[in-house]
Amino acid sequence: MKSLMSFALAIFMGMASLAMAEEAPRRGGTLQSVLWPEPPGIMTGIYTQSSALLPTTKIFESLLTYDFNLNPHPNLAESWEISPDGLKYTFKLRENVRWHDGEAFTADDVVFTYGDYLIEVHPRARAVFERAQVSKLDDHTVVFELKEPFAPLIRSFDLCCLIVPEHLYKGTDFRKNPNNLAPIGTGPFKFDEWKRGEYIHLARNDDYWRDGLPYLDDIYYRFVPDAASRALALETGQMHIATQNDLELFDVDRLSKLPHLDVTTKGWEWGSPIVWIEMNLRKEPFSDKRFRQAMMYALDQNYFRDVIFQGYAKVATGPVHSASPFYEPDVPAYRQDLKKAEALLDEMGLKPDADGKRTTIKLLGLPYGEMWNRSAEYTRQALRKVGIEVILEPSDPAGWATRTRNWDFEMTMYFLTTMGDPALGVSRTFLSDNRKQGVLFTNHAGYANPEVDALFNKAAVSVDEEERKQLYSQVQKILVDDAAVLWLVELVWPTVYNKKLHNVVTGASGPNSSFADAWLAE
Incomplete structure (x- = not known):
């Protein structure tokens, strides 16, 4: 019996070793990724559009990374301490890091990035890091000192706040x-x-x-450029991965059924993206709240969710994403109601003419593919x-920006x-x-409300x-x-990838x- 158990154990260990060998990462290989639309640039901080971030985050890095629960983990900072009063954050930096041009990465780069560069070029980072005085203790230690506590700071070193x-x-x-x-970073590529x-x-x-x-x-x-060609490239194995605006969402279910492809919707926890229409409130009739409310009542958010975004979305109810711990569900509801919309327009004095037209407005659509063109076209039809x-x-893309x-x-x-925190991504609007x-990505609309300012x-x-x-x-509320703004849906982006590609989505930035530890099987 003992020898039989030993034999069985040997077989088990052999199978386990084989499985481990099969899963061992392989060095080498070229990853082919779809990217659409072509970004206007990929310099971190300056170009923050979604298509720019995908290559940018392979070149540049930040102090921290975040898991699916938005817990921080070491990156260019190997450790950190937060003072009991929440006013001082001390980061110990790695000592063996070099820029792609061979120069050493030091505390000077961190102080410059968060105390100067991002303050000027990045709207969301400015609102965060203007609160702190960043200083250098030594070549590999930096301190962020706050005048008053700001709890979201530790979650602010994300993929939009990379070091230059x-x-x-x-x-x-x-x-x-x-x-x-020709950007120069510290990243793996x-x-x-x-x-x-x-x-x-990008090269290793x-x-x-x-x-x-x-x-x-x-x-x-x-x-x-062609959406059908992008889907075909994944289907035939010419491309290994596509995400966000790369694919028409009606293609995703079909592609997910192919034996060599996989789909995940994880990896967007850091962003919690919401689709909306922003109005220039400096202009009439947008300056009248009744007109904005009328448009909300005229739009069918369920149509955006089910038809345009093919179920990869959730109806948005306001400025804070439903995944946030600060989400408030008990807000005024704008379910489609054409009679309410018409009553508000009548109240404003916008009466229909002989052709039924009350007013004419313009919508600048997002130039990221057919899905967004359909969103704009549906908005026109509904209004x-x-x-x-x-x-x-x-x-x-450049013209829209x-x-x-x-x-x-x-x-x-x-x-x-x-x-995940309104102080990081909501209040700026x-x-x-x-x-x-x-x-x-600042307050383009010109919205101003002293009570809202005070609460934020x-x-x-x-x-x-x-x-x-x-x-x-x-x-x-x-x-x-x-x-x-006109809130439409919360996005749930799918990432479609070839099963040969491993370690695709490993944390909140998806x-x-x-991609330092991403690898391709043969």
Whole structure:
């Protein structure tokens, strides 16, 4: 019996060893990724559109990374301490890190990035890091000192707040720096080439600080304009991965049934994206709350969820994502009701003419593919039913960004990462002191409400979790009643990938992670 058990154990151990050998990461290989649309640039902080982040996060890194529950983990910071009063954050940096040009990574780079660079170029980072004084204790220790507590700070070192080289950017015009065309980071992959209209090529960083990584030799991000061709490239194995706007969502279920492909919706916990239509409240009739409410009643959010986004979405009820611990469900509801919409328009004096038309407005659509074109077209059809004629304005990614940040729109459609904490990703859209013309993803609409400002500011510095929930509950009720923007749906992005590709989604940033430990089986 003993020898039989030993024999069985030997077989089991042999099978386990074989399984482990089969799962051992393989070095080498070229990852082929779809990327659409082609981004206007990939310099971190300056270009924050979704298509820019995918390659950017392979080149640059931050102090921390986050798991699916948004708990922080070491990255360029190997450890950190937070003072009992919540006013001092001390980070110990890794000592064996080099920039892609060979220069050493030091505390100077961190102080410059969070104390200067991001303050100027990044709207959300500015709202966070203006609260802190960043200083250097020694070459590998930095301190963030706050005048008042700001609990969300530890969750602020995300993929939009990546560190840049001081020696290449200090004293320059950040947006015109020639290094923006060939970014230099500390990440597992180096920028190699951008062939406009075709691809971005990243090559392995052989001097990466994590021993033995990355596994991949290189990554190609290929621009394929036609949605059907992008799906076909995955189907035939020419491409290994696609996510976000890369695929038409009606293709995802079909692709998920193919034996060589897998699908996951994990990895967007950090962003909590919400689709909405922003209105320029400086202009009539958008300045009238009744007009905004009428449009909310005219739109069918279920149609966006079920038809346009193919179920990869959830009806949005306000500015805070339902996954957030600060979400307030008890807000005014805008379920489609054409009679309510018409009554509000009548009350405003916008009576229909002989053709049933009350007014004409313009919508700047998001130029990220057919899904967004259908969203804009449905909006036009839905508002026409209550006498609002919509003129659709086409654009390209760079043009959309330029017009939106310069307030050159009547209505503009997009999706925004709202983060898990309203102080990080929500308040920037509504705070009156964040009306920054020329800066993307700020308060483009021109919304201003002193009560909302006070609630957001008080909640940001409170250290009492229950008090913060109550404050954010109040602010959500006000903003939803004001119809400050037209909330549509919360996005649930699918990532479709070849089963040969391993370690695709390992944390809250999903396919926007560094891919240092991603690998391809033969």
